Amino acid sequence: MTEQSPLTIRPGGPGDAPTLIRLFDSAIAWLAERGRTDQWGAEPASIDSRRIAQAEAWAAGDGLHLAEVDTTVVGALVVGAATEYVPPATEPELYVNLLITDRSHAGRGIGTALLAYAAELARARGLGLLRVDCFRSPDRALVRFYESCGFTATDPFTVERPGREPWPGQVLERRLG
Template sequence: MTDQQTLTIRPGGSDDAATVLRLLDVATAWLAARGRTGQWGTEPASSDPRRIAQADAWATGGGLYLAMLGDAVVGALVVGDATDYVPPAVEPELYVNLLVTDRAYGGHGIGARLLAYAEELARDRGLGLLRVDCYGGDDRALVGFYEGCGFTATEPFTVERPGRQPWPGQVLERRLS
């Protein structure tokens, strides 16, 4: 079992886009193997031009942080501005744009530690609100994960996708004291 104290977090950079894609590919395959294809589908992110461009933007945008165990990247966090498809916040916030962990380390608290780091970043910036959105379909297990990390579900939303099923999402927030 991974000891959270051995986990370090470092800023990401332009050389880390492929690492983010690898983490997304592993997570997508893990979800698909469990019949949970509603979140990210079945195709690897590394073969999707839109996801490749998104990973490049995250890696060069200044908001990427990587969880490390020794030299191994075991998770990624991207923070910044809220995405266009969610209701806007009514106060300044930090928004979690991506949270993904290496499924080989599932259950070891890496995602929770990355969210705690996002909270630290928000506090350091003098912000009192941290928000995230996630897949809100199926059994809402991902919503439950975020609730277990101290977030409260707020607005549900739907992303319409031409030629595909609509994507049910959920915004969650965490107030910082």
């Protein structure tokens, strides 16, 4: 049995936008294979100009952090301000804008490690609240994942999308001691 390489987390930068797109393409394909196109659709992010622009903006900002095994990026975290479609916080917070992992490395705790890192970033900034939102599927799979990481579901919401089905979301929060 070989020992697994350690997971490291590093800041991202402008050159990492293609890496984010690769992670999105992989996640979208994985979800589509399971019939779960209601979260991010079925089309690759690499042909979606909106998703490409979003990845470029995140990579150019200061909130991108990448999880690596050896030199391979296996996950990404973007933190910053809450998105406009969720209820505003009533106190200063750090918001998880993106958490995405490479499903070929599932079971290594990458998402959990990135969320723990986000909590460390919030604490380092003197913040006691970490929030995130996610897709609220009928089986609540993502909601349950975040709850297993110490988050509590707070506000459900719906994003209306012209010409497409509404997107059901769930805000979750984690109080930091």
